[in-house]
Every structure is written in C-alpha cells, then in structure tokens.
Amino acid sequence: MNTPAHDYQLSQLDLLEAEAIYIMREVVAEFERPVLLFSGGKDSIVMLKLAEKAFYPARIPFAVMHVDTGHNFDEVLALRDQRVAELKVQLIVASVQEAIDAGTVHEPKDGTRNRIQTPVLLDALDKHRFTAIFGGARRDEDKARAKERIFSFRDEFGQWDPKNQRPELWNLYNGRIHTGESIRVFPLSNWTELDIWHYIKREEIELPSIYYAHEREVFDRDGMLFAVHEMKQPKPDEEVFTAMVRYRTVGDASLTAAVRSEADTVDLVIDEVASTRVTERGATRGDDKFSEAAMEDRKREGYF
Amino acid sequence: MMDILRFATAGSVDDGKSTLIGRLLYDTKTVFQDQIDAVEKVSHDRGDDYVDLALLTDGLRAEREQGITIDVAYRYFATPNRKFIIADTPGHIQYTRNMVTGASTADLALVLVDARKGLVEQSRRHAFLASLLQVPHLVLVVNKMDLVDYSQEVYENIREEFTQFAAKLRLPDLTVMPVSALKGDNVVTRSENMPWYDGPSLLHHLENVHVASDRNLIDVRFPVQYVIRPQSDEWHDYRGYAGQVLGGILKKGDEVMVLPSGYTSKILSVETADGEVDEAYPPMSVTVRLEDEIDVSRGDMICRPNNQPNVAQDLDAMICWMDESAPMRLGGKYSIKHTTRTARTIVKGLQYRLDVNTLHRDEEANELSLNEIGRVRLRTTVPLMADDYSRNRNTGGFVLVDEATNRTVAAGMITEAS
Numbered sequence: 001m002n003t004p005a006h007d008y009q010l011s012q013l014d015l016l017e018a019e020a021i022y023i024m025r026e027v028v029a030e031f032e033r034p035v036l037l038f039s040g041g042k043d044s045i046v047m048l049k050l051a052e053k054a055f056y057p058a059r060i061p062f063a064v065m066h067v068d069t070g071h072n073f074d075e076v077l078a079l080r081d082q083r084v085a086e087l088k089v090q091l092i093v094a095s096v097q098e099a100i101d102a103g104t105v106h107e108p109k110d111g112t113r114n115r116i117q118t119p120v121l122l123d124a125l126d127k128h129r130f131t132a133i134f135g136g137a138r139r140d141e142d143k144a145r146a147k148e149r150i151f152s153f154r155d156e157f158g159q160w161d162p163k164n165q166r167p168e169l170w171n172l173y174n175g176r177i178h179t180g181e182s183i184r185v186f187p188l189s190n191w192t193e194l195d196i197w198h199y200i201k202r203e204e205i206e207l208p209s210i211y212y213a214h215e216r217e218v219f220d221r222d223g224m225l226f227a228v229h230e231m232k233q234p235k236p237d238e239e240v241f242t243a244m245v246r247y248r249t250v251g252d253a254s255l256t257a258a259v260r261s262e263a264d265t266v267d268l269v270i271d272e273v274a275s276t277r278v279t280e281r282g283a284t285r286g287d288d289k290f291s292e293a294a295m296e297d298r299k300r301e302g303y304f
Numbered sequence: 305m306m307d308i309l310r311f312a313t314a315g316s317v318d319d320g321k322s323t324l325i326g327r328l329l330y331d332t333k334t335v336f337q338d339q340i341d342a343v344e345k346v347s348h349d350r351g352d353d354y355v356d357l358a359l360l361t362d363g364l365r366a367e368r369e370q371g372i373t374i375d376v377a378y379r380y381f382a383t384p385n386r387k388f389i390i391a392d393t394p395g396h397i398q399y400t401r402n403m404v405t406g407a408s409t410a411d412l413a414l415v416l417v418d419a420r421k422g423l424v425e426q427s428r429r430h431a432f433l434a435s436l437l438q439v440p441h442l443v444l445v446v447n448k449m450d451l452v453d454y455s456q457e458v459y460e461n462i463r464e465e466f467t468q469f470a471a472k473l474r475l476p477d478l479t480v481m482p483v484s485a486l487k488g489d490n491v492v493t494r495s496e497n498m499p500w501y502d503g504p505s506l507l508h509h510l511e512n513v514h515v516a517s518d519r520n521l522i523d524v525r526f527p528v529q530y531v532i533r534p535q536s537d538e539w540h541d542y543r544g545y546a547g548q549v550l551g552g553i554l555k556k557g558d559e560v561m562v563l564p565s566g567y568t569s570k571i572l573s574v575e576t577a578d579g580e581v582d583e584a585y586p587p588m589s590v591t592v593r594l595e596d597e598i599d600v601s602r603g604d605m606i607c608r609p610n611n612q613p614n615v616a617q618d619l620d621a622m623i624c625w626m627d628e629s630a631p632m633r634l635g636g637k638y639s640i641k642h643t644t645r646t647a648r649t650i651v652k653g654l655q656y657r658l659d660v661n662t663l664h665r666d667e668e669a670n671e672l673s674l675n676e677i678g679r680v681r682l683r684t685t686v687p688l689m690a691d692d693y694s695r696n697r698n699t700g701g702f703v704l705v706d707e708a709t710n711r712t713v714a715a716g717m718i719t720e721a722s
Contacts, residue, residue, distance in 0.1 A: 029530045054546075054577075169408040169703055170697060172701070
C-alpha cells in the first residue's frame with residue numbers, strides 16, 4: 001500500500017487492486033477448475049500480477065491459457081514465456097493453427113483469425129473442463145462490455161445472454177453453475193486504460209517493448225497504421241514508410257494497428273493516454289470497426 | 305490523492321438522465337472522438353435534428369432498437385482528484401431490481417426529475433429505494449430548468465415537496481440542485497441563468513462530497529475468504545487468512561475472536577504481498593495471521609471479543625425479489641450467500657409486502673413477485689455472523705439463490721438477527 005493510513009482513505013489504485021484481489025480469491029475458493037487467459041498483453045499482465053499478489057506467498061493456484069492465433073508479436077510471446085517461468089505456473093496454449101490443420105475451424109478468406117478464436121477457446125475450455133475463466137476485459141472498452149457482470153454466466157455453449165444476467169449486489173458473486181456451464185470472471189471490470197497504466201507505473205511492471213514508441217515500417221490502411229508482417233502485407237497502392245509508433249492494444253498481429261507516438265516511457269504513455277481523444281479499440285482494432293454491435297455479437301458467440 | 309466515488313443514477317430517458325450523463329462524460333473529456341463520431345452517424349442515419357447524447361449510454365442492440373435501457377451499465381470518468389464509477393440504471397418500475405443492484409455499492413444516488421412535471425411516482429420510488437439500500441448521499445437533480453425559464457419558484461416548490469417526502473425516509477444527506485443537462489447549466493460550472501441559486505454545480509458536489517467517513521471503522525469485521533498455505537519449503541508453517549476488511553481497523557497485537565467457534569487469539573501480523581501493514585481497514589484485501597493455531601476456515605468471521613456481530617439463524621430482513629420465473633413463496637427453500645458464508649434458508653414468514661410508490665404495507669400478501677419488496681423472516685441451516693444493514697451494508701446484506709436454476713432471485717437487507 002502506498003497510501004498514508006491516517007485518514008483511512010484508499011487511493012483509486014488501492015481500491016481497484018483490493019477489489020480485483022477479492023474477486024480472484026472468491027473464484028479460487030468457490031470453483032474447482034479456474035484458469036486465467038494470458039496473452040502477454042498489458043491487461044493480462046496486470047491481471048497476472050494481481051493473481052500473484054492475491055495468493056502470496058503461495059504460488060498462483062491455477063493455470064494460465066493463451067489462445068494463440070499464430071499471428072504473434074515476438075516481443076509479446078517472449079514476455080509471456082518469461083512471466084510463466086518466473087511464477088512457475090502451467091501454460092496451456094490453445095492453438096488456432098492446430099485447429100485449422102485439424103479441420104475443426106476454417107481460415108477466413110481475408111486471413112483474419114479473430115472470429116475463429118472463439119471456437120478454439122471454447123474447445124480448450126471444454127477439453128480441460130475449466131469452470132471459471134479469468135479475462136482481462138474492462139467495461140470502459142466497449143458499450144456492450146459496459147453491461148457485463150464481474151461474474152458473467154455462460155451456458156454450455158459459452159454464450160453470453162445480455163437479458164439473462166445475474167444481479168450483482170454488494171460484494172456477493174453468485175458462481176453456482178450446472179455441469180457444462182461456466183463463469184467468465186473479469187477482475188479488471190472497473191479499471192480504465194489510464195488506471196492500468198498508472199498501476200503499471202506504480203508496480204514497475206514490465207511490458208512487451210512494442211507498447212512503447214519505436215521506429216517501425218508501416219503502411220496506412222483505412223486510417224490505421226499496420227506493421228508489415230508476414231500475415232499483413234501492403235496492397236500495391238499502399239506505401240510503406242518508417243514512423244515512430246507504439247501499440248495501445250496487442251491482439252492478433254494481422255488485425256492490430258499501431259498509433260503514431262513519441263511516448264517511449266511509462267510517464268509519457270500516461271500523458272498520452274490522458275490526453276488522447278480516441279478509444280484504444282477504435283484506434284487500433286480492425287475487428288471492432290465492422291459494425292456498431294461487433295463486440296456484442298462476438299460476445300454472444302462466446303468471445304471474451 | 306485520487307479516490308473513487310461510486311454513484312447510481314435513476315430516471316427515465318424523459319427525465320434527461322442519459323443527456324445528463326452524456327454531458328458529464330463530454331464535459332470531462334471522457335467521451336472520445338470515435339464515440340462521438342459513431343453517435344453522430346447513428347443520429348444522422350435516423351434523421352435526428354440533433355446529436356442524441358443518450359446514444360452514448362445505450363449499449364445493446366435491443367436497447368437502441370427499442371429506445372430503452374434494460375440493464376445496469378457502468379461508466380467511468382475522472383477529474384484530477386476523483387475517479388467516478390456510474391451505475392446507470394433504467395427508471396421504470398419493472399427495473400426496480402436494477403436500481404437496487406446499482407444502489408447496493410453506491411456512495412451516492414442521483415435522482416432526476418423534470419422541472420415541468422415535478423415529483424412523480426417514479427421519483428418517490430427512486431428516493432425510497434436509495435434509502436432502503438442506505439445509500440449515504442442523495443442528490444435530487446431538478447432538470448430541464450431551461451424549459452421553465454429558470455424559475456426559482458418552480459424549483460423551490462419541487463424542493464419543498466421533496467424535502468417533506470424525504471423526511472419520512474432515512475436519508476442522511478440530501479442535496480437538491482437546479483440543472484439543465486441539455487444546456488449545461490449547473491452541471492460542470494455554475495449557471496449564470498440562475499443567480500438565485502448559491503449552491504455548487506453538480507460536478508463540484510460530486511468531486512467534494514466526503515465518502516471516507518461513510519465506512520464503518522468501529523466494528524471489526526473480517527470474514528475469512530480463503531486460507532493461504534503455501535506448501536513450500538520456504539514457507540513451511542505459513543498459514544494466513546485472506547479476506548477483505550468489511551468493518552473496523554485491524555492491527556498487529558489486537559485480541560480477536562473467531563466466530564462461530566468463539567476461539568480467541570491475537571493478530572500476529574496483517575500482510576499484503578507488499579509486506580506487513582500497520583493497519584487494515586475497509587475495503588482493503590489483506591492476509592491476517594494469528595498467534596495461535598486454531599481451526600479457521602472460509603466463512604468464519606474474525607472480530608473483537610468485545611464487539612461481535614449477531615451469530616444468528618433467525619433473520620428479519622427486507623428483501624427485493626428479482627426473479628421473473630417464479631415468485632417467492634412462504635416455506636420456499638433457497639441458498640443464502642452472506643459475506644463469505646453460504647447456507648440454506650427457508651422463508652418462515654412474510655410480514656408484509658410494501659408498495660414502493662405509496663409505502664403502503666399489505667399484510668395479507670403471501671408471495672413476492674419480480675420487483676416486489678417485503679419484510680420476511682428467514683431461518684438458516686447454520687448461523688450467519690450478521691449485523692443490521694443500517695450498521696454495515698456488507699455484513700447486513702445477502703442474496704438468495706434458487707438451488708434448481710442457480711439464478712440470483714433476491715437481495716436482502718437484515719433488519720434484525722437473533
């Protein structure tokens with residue numbers, strides 16, 4: 001705690017941290033098979049840090065899982081593996097490529113794999129019989145997320161029904177499920193992008209370097225800057241140029257765009273996030289631009 | 305230091321609630337350009353004459369299509385000294401459960417009325433629910449003052465009528481203010497159109513209302529959530545009781561009692577992953593270690609020997625029924641979740657059903673349907689360590705869960721435990 005105790009007031013980061021730790025302990029106390037979704041992105045890194053704190057000095061009492069689209073940034077995978085080794089947690093990789101090779105999902109014509117992540121995720125949850133799945137989603141990310149519960153009930157198909165959500169009162173979370181059903185748990189629900197960055201600073205959390213400004217070869221598509229990547233090649237009329245950029249979110253490398261930025265330290269990123277006028281998903285995620293209800297539709301299918 | 309204020313808003317689209325929230329988000333620069341672009345595009349496509357700020361807050365497709373809000377939505381904004389979490393709840397009677405949900409964690413409730421219409425049934429209901437859930441601060445926003453020519457007389461009449469009604473409720477801190485959300489009067493800055501009003505703007509009030517003293521720092525209440533036992537060579541004998549402080553202040557050396565067993569011990573240390581802390585207080589998540597090896601597990605309550613909650617199997621409580629699939633029946637059995645303890649319970653009696661609009665008590669009622677509120681007597685299979693809800697919202701509140709459907713069917717507030 002970084003707060004002077006004399007007035008018995010907690011800072012916003014202390015309050016958010018206390019809430020997230022409480023949620024994680026609740027899940028471990030009440031569920032037999034929790035798992036934490038861990039991609040190496042900043043929100044999941046923060047979530048893993050909170051899990052480390054919640055059970056200290058014991059080890060984190062659950063495995064972590066990465067739904068791997070195969071379109072990765074090397075820096076992100078490296079940090080994923082580093083954290084897993086440091087914390088001695090089990091890493092389960094649910095591979096979209098393997099599912100494509102096995103014929104259980106089909107590669108979309110445009111080569112983007114966001115949509116086929118969902119069946120791969122659901123299969124992996126099923127195979128390992130996970131009953132509670134921690135996700136790093138935040139309510140400030142999207143209008144559909146704003147109505148998500150902290151304990152989000154999913155039926156045996158992993159589907160979210162916005163009209164059939166359980167009321168959540170005080171700090172009481174109802175985790176009762178039947179066989180085959182599951183609960184998605186969102187300990188970062190009440191955090192904003194800025195809270196995440198302030199916490200990264202306070203806790204001195206290491207992030208993949210691509211979150212900070214660096215030079216990169218990019219091209220402009222529909223107003224978004226994409227890195228040249230084996231899965232994301234410019235069209236003939238799209239000019240490739242070098243720019244100072246950073247990533248605000250890190251997802252599938254073929255879908256996630258960079259933003260122009262000079263912010264190469266955590267303090268500069270905080271300044272940038274505090275003054276920016278575009279949401280992180282709006283700026284960088286091709287997958288959410290398709291329609292006004294894109295996120296709502298994907299969540300109904302079982303996406304996070 | 306930046307802290308957090310959680311507030312719940314209640315009202316219908318007609319009261320201008322969405323516009324007010326849109327205004328707060330917009331004027332505190334919380335709304336992003338791509339969100340405004342999206343809203344402008346939808347407004348334009350629909351042929352609206354103006355940009356509908358309500359679209360910023362209506363999230364789900366069904367809501368946009370039907371022009372209604374069907375669920376609690378959480379929104380965030382911040383000023384330099386405070387972060388705000390809004391539980392935005394729809395106002396109609398069929399959504400009482402949503403308002404109850406939003407109010408359960410709120411430090412402050414915002415109730416909106418339309419200055420042209422004055423108090424309506426819905427405004428009284430919202431104020432009543434805020435008092436039932438013991439939200440510590442209530443603000444009555446008299447909105448649309450621009451449509452009554454900023455009339456002081458109109459405002460004073462509404463204020464007077466509401467103050468009289470509020471005297472019947474338990475509302476520890478009531479503030480009334482004249483506002484125009486559409487024009488921005490008294491939302492972020494004081495309005496020049498109402499020189500007769502000498503109070504603060506709404507945002508100024510939200511930024512400065514004192515909430516730290518609303519927590520109970522007297523009665524030590526620490527429900528054990530999880531027992532940490534590392535099972536490693538380095539931490540061989542370590543045994544820590546993890547949980548969130550729900551009341552009082554815990555310190556190393558304090559004499560404590562564990563309920564329901566009644567064993568006593570002393571606090572060896574209060575810890576977090578960052579080391580020992582001098583004091584733990586609500587709502588910190590900490591780990592408590594005791595000097596003695598006594599049997600303590602999830603669901604037990606650590607308190608002080610001279611300040612104990614009731615260890616009770618018979619509870620009198622106000623409950624709000626939240627399930628549309630079946631009403632609460634006398635003799636019905638449910639799972640009850642209270643602090644970190646889960647038990648079974650049977651409904652022994654329904655003293656009365658309360659009409660939330662007139663506050664009339666119907667003592668003939670024998671069931672409660674969706675959104676109905678009543679006073680019940682419950683008997684539990686094992687003792688709960690409970691306080692009156694008026695003393696501590698977190699040790700006095702509980703939920704009922706249907707054991708067959710697993711749905712959360714009711715929220716309860718303990719009025720007496722024995």
